[in-house]
Amino acid sequence: MYRRSISRASGQSTVVLGLLLSVYVILAVGLFGFEVTRLELAREQLRAACDAASLSAAASLASSDNLDPEQAQQTAIQTGLTTFQQNVILGKPMTSATLGASASENPAPGEAVLYFELLDPHNNYQPVPLGDPNGKVIKVDGAFGLVPAFGRFLGLGSQTVRASSSGGVPELDVALCFDVSASIDDQTPVTFVRRQWNPASGKIDYVIPPTAPGAPAGPLAQGKIFDILGPPAIGSAVDGIYPQNLSDSNYPGKNLYPLNFSEARGRSGAAPGLRGAANAGSPPGNCPPGTSGTGNLYTYTDLVVNLDGNLQFAGAIAPGGYTFPDIATLVEAARGNLENNAVFKSSRADTGVPKSVQPRAGYQAAYFKLAAANLHPLGDAQQAAEQFLTIMNTNTDAHFCLTTFTSNAGRSQNDSYSADNIDPYYPAGGSGSFPVPLLPLNAAVGQTNYAQAEAILPTTVAISGTNIGDAVNTAANQLNKNSRPGARKAIVVFTDGEPTSAGPLDADPWMNARKAAVVAQKYGIPIYTIGLAQNQAIIPSETAILNDSNPNPNSGGIAAIAGNGGKFWLVTNVKDLRLTFENLARQLVQLVK
Numbered sequence: 001m002y003r004r005s006i007s008r009a010s011g012q013s014t015v016v017l018g019l020l021l022s023v024y025v026i027l028a029v030g031l032f033g034f035e036v037t038r039l040e041l042a043r044e045q046l047r048a049a050c051d052a053a054s055l056s057a058a059a060s061l062a063s064s065d066n067l068d069p070e071q072a073q074q075t076a077i078q079t080g081l082t083t084f085q086q087n088v089i090l091g092k093p094m095t096s097a098t099l100g101a102s103a104s105e106n107p108a109p110g111e112a113v114l115y116f117e118l119l120d121p122h123n124n125y126q127p128v129p130l131g132d133p134n135g136k137v138i139k140v141d142g143a144f145g146l147v148p149a150f151g152r153f154l155g156l157g158s159q160t161v162r163a164s165s166s167g168g169v170p171e172l173d174v175a176l177c178f179d180v181s182a183s184i185d186d187q188t189p190v191t192f193v194r195r196q197w198n199p200a201s202g203k204i205d206y207v208i209p210p211t212a213p214g215a216p217a218g219p220l221a222q223g224k225i226f227d228i229l230g231p232p233a234i235g236s237a238v239d240g241i242y243p244q245n246l247s248d249s250n251y252p253g254k255n256l257y258p259l260n261f262s263e264a265r266g267r268s269g270a271a272p273g274l275r276g277a278a279n280a281g282s283p284p285g286n287c288p289p290g291t292s293g294t295g296n297l298y299t300y301t302d303l304v305v306n307l308d309g310n311l312q313f314a315g316a317i318a319p320g321g322y323t324f325p326d327i328a329t330l331v332e333a334a335r336g337n338l339e340n341n342a343v344f345k346s347s348r349a350d351t352g353v354p355k356s357v358q359p360r361a362g363y364q365a366a367y368f369k370l371a372a373a374n375l376h377p378l379g380d381a382q383q384a385a386e387q388f389l390t391i392m393n394t395n396t397d398a399h400f401c402l403t404t405f406t407s408n409a410g411r412s413q414n415d416s417y418s419a420d421n422i423d424p425y426y427p428a429g430g431s432g433s434f435p436v437p438l439l440p441l442n443a444a445v446g447q448t449n450y451a452q453a454e455a456i457l458p459t460t461v462a463i464s465g466t467n468i469g470d471a472v473n474t475a476a477n478q479l480n481k482n483s484r485p486g487a488r489k490a491i492v493v494f495t496d497g498e499p500t501s502a503g504p505l506d507a508d509p510w511m512n513a514r515k516a517a518v519v520a521q522k523y524g525i526p527i528y529t530i531g532l533a534q535n536q537a538i539i540p541s542e543t544a545i546l547n548d549s550n551p552n553p554n555s556g557g558i559a560a561i562a563g564n565g566g567k568f569w570l571v572t573n574v575k576d577l578r579l580t581f582e583n584l585a586r587q588l589v590q591l592v593k
Contacts, residue, residue: 038146038148038149039161041090042089042090042144042161043161043162045087045088045089045090046089046112046142046144046161046162046163047142047163047164047165049084049089049094049142050084050114050140050141050163050164050165051165052084052086053080053083053084053114053140053142053165054080054138054139054140054165054167055165055167056079056080056082056083056167057076057077057079057080057083057116057140058076058137058138059079059167060075060076060079060080061073061394061395062169062170062396067387067390067391067394068394069131069132069133069135070130072394073135077138080114080116080138081097081114084097084112084114084140084142085097089112089144096112097111097112097113097114098111098113099113099115099116100113100114100115100143101115103115103117103141103164106143106145106160107143107144107160108145109145109146109158110145112142112145113142114140114141114143115140115141115142116138116139116140117138118130118132118135118137118138118139119135119136119137119138119139119166120132120135120136120137121136121137121168121397122136122446125137133393133450136168136169136396137166137167137169138167138168139164139165139166140164140166140167141162141163141164142162142163142164142165143160143161144160144161145159145160145161146159146161168397170396170397170488171396171398171484171486171487172396172397172398172399172487172488172489172588173398173399173441173479173482173483173484173489173490174398174400174401174489174491174492174588175401175402175403175441175475175478175479175489175492176385176388176389176400176401176403176453176492177403177404177405177468177471177472177474177475177491177492177493177494177495178385178403178404178457178460178494179381179405179406179466179471179495179496179497180405180406180436180463181235181405181406181463181464181466181495181496181497182236182238182406182462182463182464182465183231183236183237183462183466183497183534184378184381185225185239185240185376185377185462186224186225186226186231186236186377187224187225187376187534187574188224188225188240188305188374188375188376188378189222189223189305189310189313189374189376190222190223190224190225190228190303190304191208191303191304191306191312191313191327191330192209192221192228192300192302192303193206193207193300193301193303193304193327193331194206194208194209194299194300194301194302195301195302195331195352196301197348202351203351203352204328204348204352206327206328206352208221208222208327209221209256209297209298209299209300211255211256211298212253212254212255213298221256222311222312222313223312224311224376225239225240226534226535228256229249229251230252230253230254231251232251233535233537234466234497234498234538235496235534235538236248238303239461239462239463240303240374241305241368241375241461242368242419242422242432243421243422243423243432243434243461244303244421244422244423245423246258246422246423246426247423247424247425247426248423255298256298256299256300257296257298257299257300258300258301258423258425258426302331302334302335304331304334304371305370305371305374305375306374307324307330307367307370307371307374313330316370318369318370319366319369319370320362320366322362322363322366323357324367324370325354325356325357326353326354328349328352328353328354329353329354329357330367331352332347333363333364333366333367334367334368334371335347335349335364336363336364338353338359338360338363339359339360339361339362340359340361341359343359344359372461375462377496377534377577378460378462380575380577380578381532381574382457382460383578384577384578384580384581385457385494385581386454386457386458387581387582388581388582388585389450389453389454390450390454391581391582391585392585393448393450395585396588398448398450399441399442399443399483400439400448401438401439401440401475401479401482402439402453402456402457403438403471403478404436404437404438404456404460405466405468405470405471405474406436406463406464406466406467406501407463407464407465407467407501408436408467408470408503409436409438409467409470409473410435410436410437410438411438411474412437412438413437413438413439413452413456414437415435415438416433416434416436416437417433417436417463417464418431418433419432419463419464434461435456435459435460435461436463437456439456440482441479441482441483443482443483443484464501465500465501466498466501466509467499467500467501467502467503467509467512468493468495468498468512468513469499469503469506469509469511469513469515469516470512470516471493472491472513472516472517472519472520472527472558473504473505473516473519475520476516476519476520476523476525477519479491479523479525480525489524489526490525490526490527491520491526491527491562492528492529492584493527493528493530493558494530495529495530495532495542496531496534497538497542498510498538498541498542498544498545499512499513505519510545513545513558514545514553514554514556514561515553516558517553517558517559517561517562518553518562520558520562521561521562521563521564524564525562525564526559526562526565526566526567527559527561527562527566528559528566528567528568528569528587528588529546529547529548529557529558529559529566529567529568529569530569530577530580530581530584531543531546531568531569531570531571532574532577533571533572534574536572539570539572542570543557543568543570545557545558546559546568546570547559547560548560548566548567549568567584567587569584
């Protein structure tokens, strides 16, 4: 009996113990499952926070107007960190999250560490250092120190939860149509000069002629090309540097005649050059030749750029120590008469320039280099366009096409326009080939054309007419044939005028431009137009052909006709060109987000 009771009690104890063990195991399994679920939740919340950080960092990079890739990337990383800090993981605010030195860091319990890495999508997404413009993808590796809720019961310590996310800038294929027509340097400060021999003094005189009949005391022919010549609203055909087209300087109301072209132009009074009939005008040296006597009051022999940028030249120094103290030095340097002592004396330049100026090789090149830097608004537009390309290259995954245009658009990267340096009526001045390049769009991985476009833009010079239609048609076909799959497309047109040249779509310059816009519309490509109005008179016609408000293919503006979100900017102050190109960059980024 007693033994039977002990056996019954023992059995009951075993049952109770088993029940207790079962409860403990069930509780442990339940707690463990809870911790696993909690860990997965922490990982999902960490991944969501990393997604937000990478996307905001990429958006920051895409919308930046910073020209320095490293600064733009630093700002993007800080934006990503700030975004991450606004998140919560398992009820714990991430406001104290910090940047780590690697992706393998283990944060303290309850804390988070982020590691940002820049990847090159053109090189199998390999990491690149901060500041590398190829870093178009921002990868975020996040780590969170998870403290188990019931860790002390299960013997679990702090766990590091990891997640990663990547955000990329948008792909954009953009064609820039850049106007290099003759009027694009009409705001350049220049001086028209009559270089003439003075028999009484035995020296060369450098006379600045007046610009209007009956005004021998002025106004003198110095200042901006447009103001001196008074051309129609579309601008002048005269340029500050080669090709100068000097015989086109006699606009109505102004009596400026290039003296040495007078016979060819049906006027009398051509005079021999100072170097003599045998080699008059042969470069280097007298180019064009000078004249003896006083000559006609309104005639001139030379057009030089005021290298100091002033309306009245006051002196300048070019890199390399080439000094230009006065107009005489500008004239003789531009002619090539300061290259060596022999030419200096045979051209009689030694009688005109100051004694402080010593001839040496490179004077002519120094003059033209500094003169090119002072061409306006061409130089301003070149710098603004270069900045635009840099912003787009930094902020997006952009591939570029560059289409320069004058009477026609360029057809190849080495395309050029042949013209006489001084004027067709003065062959002694020589001739040259002036660049009108097309930089074709390249869809190959990494072939952005950014460096090539940046190198080409500063070499462009003012030449001939304005064929907007040919440029737009060329750009539209480049984008249609050569764009990357999935990339958004855009055409950007910069011009200072209105269409004056036609073909290939229509014999009328304006309809030619509108038909090109129809081609862009058919391909689904927006056109963004920037019209620089150098004078008030051109604003109505420029607005009529470039606007984004009238889509009529027979009377509208090319931005409106092309549709697809294109926009028109009218710029009346050259100082606003940079800001306008920056605004355009932002517009394009919005297009591709």
